[in-house]
Each structure stands twice: as C-alpha cells, then as structure tokens.
Amino acid sequence: MKLYDLELSGNCYKVRLFLNLLQQPFEKVTVNVLKGEHKSPEYLSINPKGQIPTLADGECIISDSQAILVYLAEKFEAESWYPKDAQTRAEIQFWLSTAANEAGRGPADARLVKLFGAGLDYNQARQKTDALLNLLEQHLQGHDWLVGDAITIADIAVFPYVGLAGDAEISLEPYPAVRAWLNRITTQPNFIGMPGLHPAEQTV
Amino acid sequence: MKLYDLELSGNCYKVRLFLNLLQQPFEKVTVNVLKGEHKSPEYLSINPKGQIPTLADGECIISDSQAILVYLAEKFEAESWYPKDAQTRAEIQFWLSTAANEAGRGPADARLVKLFGAGLDYNQARQKTDALLNLLEQHLQGHDWLVGDAITIADIAVFPYVGLAGDAEISLEPYPAVRAWLNRITTQPNFIGMPGLHPAEQTV
Structure with a gap:
C-alpha cells in the first residue's frame, strides 16, 4: 500500500496512525503541497478533489481520510475498530x-490560518471549534470513547485536529474530559505522534 | 420508527426519500425550527448538535442524515444500496x-441564504457549490451513479441539495451529466419529491 502523504497534515496523520495501530506496513509518497503538487494533473487523476491523503x-x-479508515478497517477485518451492527455503524458514521x-x-481551518497563513475566517473557525469541543466534552463526560466501550475509527477520525488544537492557538484547558480522552488514545499500543501534537499527559 | 423532521429541510428529505425507496413506514414528528424547537433541552437530549433530522x-x-442512511441500509439489509466489500464501502464513504x-x-448554505435569509457568506457557499458541481460533472460524465453500477446511499446523500440548487439561485444548465443523474434518481420506483425540487426532465 502506498500513502500519498504530507507530514504536517492532520488528515494524513489520521491514516498513518491507523495503519500503525493495525501494524500494517505502507510506503509514504510525499505530496509537496507548497509546490502545488496536489493540484497537478497526475495527482488530480487519483484524487479529483486535489486533497491529501490518498491511499493506493x-x-x-481511495481518497478522503474517513473513507480510507473505512477501507482499512474492512480490508483487514478489524472488527473491534468498526463493529458490524447497524446501530454502532450509524453512531460511527x-x-x-x-x-x-x-x-x-473548525480546528483544522483554524490551524491552517495560524500555522500556514491560510486566508480563512479564524473567528468563524474558532466558533465551530468551540461548538465541537463542547459537544465532545459533553459526550466524553459520560463515555470513555466516542462510540461503545472501546476505541473505534470514530475516535481516530476526530482525534487529530483536536489533539493539534495548540497549533491553532486553542486551549483544551476548559475541557477535562476531552483531555482525558486524548490521553487514552495516545497511550494505545503502537500509537505514533506527529509534530504539534501535545497529548495532555502523554506517558509513553 | 419516528422521524424528527422538517418538510423544507434537504437533510430530512434525504431520509424521507430513502425510507420511501425502501418502502418502510414511519411516523413524522415536525420540529418547529422557526420557534427554536431544535435547540430545546428536550430535543438536544436526543440530538446534541441541535440539528434535524433525528431517527428514533x-x-x-440516530442523528446526522448520513448516519441515518447507514442505519437504515444496515437494519433492512438493503445490500444493493450499501454493498459490503471494502472498496465499495470506502467509495460510498x-x-x-x-x-x-x-x-x-456549498449548496445547502447557499440555499439557507436565499430561502431563509441566513447570515452566511453566499459567495463562499457559491464557490464551494461550483467546485462540487464540477467534481460531480466530471465523475458522472463517465458513470451513471456515484459508486459502482447502481444507485446507492451515496447518490441519496449527495442528491438533495444538488436537486434544490434552484432554491439557492444556482443553475444546473452548465452541468448536463449532473442533470441526467438527477433524472435517473427522480425516475426511480417509489421516488418522492419535496418543495423546490425541480428535476431536469422528470418523467413520472
């Protein structure tokens, strides 16, 4: 498997992380976004949105980081990560x-502004981040994981840009249940990090 | 099954349409969004984002219209609508x-501005709509359906706000493959419409 990847992309990291958690080998192909390689005809032929990552x-x-998580969970029959019953599938969706x-x-756009100077509305992204963090905090006050009693691809999908909130100059201090959840993820066997990810109290 | 619903919501219509295509009976409960019922404590207890629809x-x-499509396809074992192999699942995702x-x-936000006077950036929504329509046009020039050789929940998920583009004052004239796809959907057995939906050349 070949992952068209960029080290600093949270969506690429999401896939690298899941591949590591599944202990599946893969080859990284760096897409030089600063040079516009993601908008080249060659790349658009495999990813029509011109986004990273793509898995070949x-x-x-497969493009779209959520779609790649679904693909990997199905291909490797990783049923604990993506249980098959209708209600759990829907809750993961x-x-x-x-x-x-x-x-x-929310947090991904806010990070694009602060880390890469993207011309997006930071205040709007900040408001959406606050709403997301409140939703997560409320849910995680009563649950260890986003769905069911164990880690699933739902956690892997939402985790990266929340864990990267510091890059977006957003503090997780007001969200203790979110920080405890980050810590549960970062202490999983075979967890890997990325630049800018600062787990609340990483113990590995 | 009970659907917390609003007639003019494209996301609620998406679920009503799929329930009709599956020929499954359900009860509608109207959520009076103009009166703020979607932000009431009772409603937030079943839909923490305060959005419509919700399926009980x-x-x-289950909340989130995409999640409800997944739930219904799994519950009713509607395999042609949501085939089980890894690649197809990922392409649907x-x-x-x-x-x-x-x-x-894109088109949903643009429609909120034009139909309901929402305080959103119409030009930004319009740009995102153009990008989406170009993506769809390119894909549908070579395919009858978004994934594989038959209609799936991917088509049902994307179709409503494209079909409602007129409400957003966006013409589908430059997109013949998109219009042909809309026509394929609206001529399905047990198709139902909604106010504002103007199929290109509806024959039923």
Whole structure:
C-alpha cells in the first residue's frame, strides 16, 4: 500500500496512525503541497478533489481520510475498530460526518490560518471549534470513547485536529474530559505522534 | 420508527426519500425550527448538535442524515444500496463525507441564504457549490451513479441539495451529466419529491 502523504497534515496523520495501530506496513509518497503538487494533473487523476491523503492499494485508489479508515478497517477485518451492527455503524458514521464537517471547518481551518497563513475566517473557525469541543466534552463526560466501550475509527477520525488544537492557538484547558480522552488514545499500543501534537499527559 | 423532521429541510428529505425507496413506514414528528424547537433541552437530549433530522427506532436514536442512511441500509439489509466489500464501502464513504462537508457548506448554505435569509457568506457557499458541481460533472460524465453500477446511499446523500440548487439561485444548465443523474434518481420506483425540487426532465 502506498500513502500519498504530507507530514504536517492532520488528515494524513489520521491514516498513518491507523495503519500503525493495525501494524500494517505502507510506503509514504510525499505530496509537496507548497509546490502545488496536489493540484497537478497526475495527482488530480487519483484524487479529483486535489486533497491529501490518498491511499493506493494496487488498483484500488481511495481518497478522503474517513473513507480510507473505512477501507482499512474492512480490508483487514478489524472488527473491534468498526463493529458490524447497524446501530454502532450509524453512531460511527455520526462521528465520521463530524470529522468531515465540524472538525474540518473548525480546528483544522483554524490551524491552517495560524500555522500556514491560510486566508480563512479564524473567528468563524474558532466558533465551530468551540461548538465541537463542547459537544465532545459533553459526550466524553459520560463515555470513555466516542462510540461503545472501546476505541473505534470514530475516535481516530476526530482525534487529530483536536489533539493539534495548540497549533491553532486553542486551549483544551476548559475541557477535562476531552483531555482525558486524548490521553487514552495516545497511550494505545503502537500509537505514533506527529509534530504539534501535545497529548495532555502523554506517558509513553 | 419516528422521524424528527422538517418538510423544507434537504437533510430530512434525504431520509424521507430513502425510507420511501425502501418502502418502510414511519411516523413524522415536525420540529418547529422557526420557534427554536431544535435547540430545546428536550430535543438536544436526543440530538446534541441541535440539528434535524433525528431517527428514533425504539431505544435507538440516530442523528446526522448520513448516519441515518447507514442505519437504515444496515437494519433492512438493503445490500444493493450499501454493498459490503471494502472498496465499495470506502467509495460510498467518500461521498458521505462529501455530503457532510462540501454539499453542506456549498449548496445547502447557499440555499439557507436565499430561502431563509441566513447570515452566511453566499459567495463562499457559491464557490464551494461550483467546485462540487464540477467534481460531480466530471465523475458522472463517465458513470451513471456515484459508486459502482447502481444507485446507492451515496447518490441519496449527495442528491438533495444538488436537486434544490434552484432554491439557492444556482443553475444546473452548465452541468448536463449532473442533470441526467438527477433524472435517473427522480425516475426511480417509489421516488418522492419535496418543495423546490425541480428535476431536469422528470418523467413520472
């Protein structure tokens, strides 16, 4: 498997992390976003949105980081990460949608402004981040994990840009349940980090 | 099954449409959004984002329209709508993410501005709509459906706000493959419409 990747992308990290948690080997191909390689005709032919990451598994090409998590969980029959019953699947989809929408337009956009000078509305991204963090805090006050009693791809999908909130100059101090959840993730066997990720009280 | 619903919501329509296509009976409970009922403590207890729709199937409560599509496809073992192999699941997830992100921040937000006077950035929503329509047009020039050779929940997830583009004062004239796809959807057995939906050349 080949991952079209960028070290500083939270969405690429999401996939690198899950591949490591599953202990599956892969080859990294760096896409030089600063040079515009993600908008080149070659890259657009495998990722029509011109986004990173893309996973190429032989002839099977998957883009969208949530879709790649689904692909890997299904391919490797990682059932604990993606249980098959209807209610659990739907609850996981709720958080995959949240990762694609609120986490993207909230903390990921806020980080793009602060870390890369992107011309996006920081205040709007900040408001969406606050709403997301409040939603997570409320949920995690009563649960260890986003869905069910164990870590799933829902946690992996939402975790990166929350863990990278510091890059976006957003403090997690008011969110103790979120910080405890980050700590549960970062202490998983085979966890890997990325630049800018500062787990609350990382013990590994 | 009980659907917390609003007639003019494209996301609620998405679920009503899929329930009709599956020929499953359900009870509608109107959530009076103009009166703020979606932000009431009672409603927030079943939908923590304060959004519509929500599906209540006995004790099982699902929010997020994409998550409800997944739930219904799994519950009713509607395998043609949501095939089980890893690649197809991932390709469907690509479009579920697109429905949650680009369709929401593009044509759905543009429609909120034009139809309900929402204080959102119309030009930004318009740009995101153009990008989505170009992505769809490019894909549908070579395919009848978003994933594989038959209609799936990917089509149902993305279709409503594209079909409602007229409400957002966005013309589909430059997108013939998108219009042909809308027509394929609106001529499905047991298709139902909603106010504002103007299929290109509806024949039913």
